[in-house]
Amino acid sequence: MLEKVQKKFALTKLGAENLIKACISCTISYIVIAMSIGVLYFFTCDMLKLLADKSYTFSVGVYIAEFVVVFALIYIAHYIQYNMTFLNTYTESARLRINVAEKLRKFPMSFFSKRDLSDLTTTILSDVTYMEQALSHFIPEFVGSIASTVLLSIGMFMFDFKMALVAVWCVPVSIILILLAKKKLSSVSHKDRDIQLIRTEKIQEGLETVRDLKASNYTEQYLKEVDDAIDNCEKSQIKAELTNELFVVSSQLVLRLGIATVVIFGVKYLMAGEITLEVFMLFLIVASRLYDPLNATLQNLAAIISCESRVDRLNNINDYKLQTGGDTFEPENYDIEFEDVSFSYQPGKPVLDDVSFTAKQNEITALIGNSGGGKTTCASLIARFYDLDKGRIKIGGVDIATVDPEVLLSKFSIVFQDVVLFNNTIFENIRIGKKDATDEEVKRAAELAFCDEFVKNLPEGYDTVIGENGSKLSGGQRQRISIARAILKDAPIILLDEASASLDVESETYVQKALSKLIQNKTVIMIAHRMRTVANASHLVVLENGRVAEEGTSGQLLENNGLYKHMVDLQSMSYAWKI
Ligand SMILES: Nc1ncnc2c1ncn2[C@@H]1O[C@H](COP(=O)(O)OP(=O)(O)OP(=O)(O)O)[C@@H](O)[C@H]1O
Structure with a gap:
């Protein structure tokens, strides 16, 4: 009853x-x-x-x-x-x-x-x-x-x-x-x-x-x-x-x-x-x-x-079924391994098919490939935003399906291309990275992310309220705040959706400099759209229609003369294009 x-x-x-x-x-x-x-x-x-x-x-x-x-x-x-x-x-x-x-x-x-x-x-x-x-x-x-x-x-x-x-x-x-x-x-x-x-x-x-x-x-x-x-x-x-x-x-x-x-x-x-x-x-x-x-x-x-x-x-x-998992997560290291991962958003429409690769700690692994190839999906699966249909993703030998999603996410800093900011002060927007951070820690992270030069020109500095979704800031400034958040969080794994792709040259330079501070000694997965951004990555994984088409260093892939070489050639042509 x-x-x-x-x-x-x-x-x-x-x-x-x-x-x-x-x-x-x-x-x-x-x-x-x-x-x-x-x-x-x-x-x-x-x-x-x-x-x-x-x-x-x-x-x-x-x-x-x-x-x-x-x-x-x-x-x-x-x-x-x-x-x-x-x-x-x-x-x-x-x-x-x-x-x-x-x-x-x-x-x-x-x-x-x-x-x-x-x-x-x-x-x-x-x-x-x-x-x-x-x-x-x-x-x-x-x-x-x-x-x-x-x-x-x-x-x-x-x-x-x-x-x-x-x-x-x-x-x-x-x-x-x-x-x-x-x-x-x-x-x-x-x-x-x-x-x-x-x-x-x-x-x-x-x-x-x-x-x-x-x-x-x-x-x-x-x-x-x-x-x-x-x-x-x-x-x-x-x-x-x-x-x-x-x-x-x-x-x-x-x-x-x-x-x-x-x-x-x-x-x-x-x-x-x-x-x-x-x-x-x-x-x-x-x-x-x-x-x-x-x-x-x-x-x-x-x-x-x-x-x-x-x-x-x-x-x-x-x-609705909740994702479950243990509260302890003690991986041997922060290498990320994809083992025969298959995934679909809707039943019967696979987006990833038997994807396997390893992203090593202290290295930058770039995910590249054609649009809709599955780059963002791979990144979302690492953070356990979705659970897999088949296969396993391991971090330092631990299957992430056995770890509570919130515990897992505490090990991630994610910098999206579309930054979400809150209608609050610069201080509080950065402090989201680490709730108990002191003002000094926040300022230090902001300096490393090159926020300082624009914050000091704001009427109330770090106490300036930045409007809904940071509407009072430029795209590059918003990006730098999100990088400052990630620096403050200091998580061992960084997921980076090519953060500077839509910026002008000056902002891009600032954002690139900030990013290089963020990714030191971390496991970095970078979703890249422009080939010149990934030329220095340690490891490139080329995804084509949900499968790994090729992987290696930029030099190796250029020699392969495959999809990567084709994409590099296409982008060189587009840079040479004039109105
Ligand atoms: N939430 C979703 N629901 C259903 N299908 C989705 C969803 N997100 C992505 N897809 C589909 O999954 C496939 C892979 O998308 P994904 O965003 O991973 O590709 P991508 O390589 O990151 O593409 P891009 O470079 O254009 O951002 C696409 O066909 C896309 O339409």
Whole structure:
């Protein structure tokens, strides 16, 4: 039972326990409220007897005391319900958020290539918030209202079968209507959510690519597409609301019919002398209150049904397989060995096929080859961004598949061509390389990476905030900050995506100088696009369509007269090309 609830609502074990308790406390709370009807019934009976017989006596004080007790019970039941639902829910939603964030931190890159960014953002922000409301309101109230109505109905059947039938018939009919609505509402809710996602993606994409849209004069056309997405969303939401209201109003109407049948049949039975006036009064009072919880909870029907798709998405994250591995990583050295490595991003479409080579410590190993040949993929596999389909990658004799990805990454400094900087100070952007580094250590790394000459011209030096993704800096300056980070981290393995490929001559010189400081005495894997950058590499691995076409030093490969020689010749021709 506990496990089922846990899975059904994507909860932690404690969360599932608390949800069950919340449903029970809601049921008790509704029943306690119904107890006031009992006291009211006995009071009405006594009043009727008094009207019929003036000598009849009863104690008003006892009734006042009973009402006080019932109100106290209602207060206590509500207090318990509040604690069980609201307080526990907020603790649970905090746990859910931390769980999702923890999972995302540990997921391999394969997870992110399968999921859309706005979909993930929606799951973390909106789905968890939605579940927060569902767990604190909709679900306990829905379960509580059905359970209390069923329990009260059983009591009514025991009291008077015929009148109970007349009062309660509408409850199962209304529940059947809800169940019929579930399928339809569920499909409308899924479609609505997909359309909302398209709208969010469109807006997000527009904001991220505003510069390119302006440059290609596509802004007007793009805004029209955004307008269409927003219009679609509006239509879909109206449709979802109307469908929901149709079923809710029908169910509520059926429930109201219950009061009508109690009056019609009650009067008939009363006239026929089949029931007493007191029984008739009781059923009138009960019928006026019996459907209240169910009526109120029907308003949230769409919300309850829409929980399903949100829970599916949360379960998708919860069930995704994490990369595992030991916490200790003590390789003999930092040589990297590829042993018959095969890999594909999508099943049946191999990107690397039986790739074997060794990158030695204290050497620069350059990965070269045609575009799409698999250079970046090889580098990503070394850092265990993805796991292999076949073969092994070993560092100092240790299979990286046996090492926890975070422990493994602590041995890597990675300098990408697309540097990501944060909207923070230069100090903090460099300190990412080593969180506990002192200001002096950061400055030392910045000097070695030749950041000093441009930082001193910034208004607040190292304390200057550099804008979103370093928008206030040039490409070469951004590169040097990322190299400073890597120098500060001082990891034994350096992955370098030819960092200076897109820079002007002056910036390139600075970046090259900074890089030469970074790579001293390390195992360096360099993804190279320009042949002149790799001429001095100790070892060149030429990848062609996911296979190693040739390897050796630049001199050896030139003698081979293979793909490398062909690429060198092509680049020499392109340098000689003039406008
Ligand atoms: N995340 C991904 N999902 C699916 N396919 C991918 C992904 N990344 C790369 N690929 C495919 O894998 C192949 C190898 O890509 P990779 O980026 O490793 O090549 P590369 O040699 O680094 O190319 P380039 O020099 O153009 O950067 C390509 O066909 C590419 O389309």
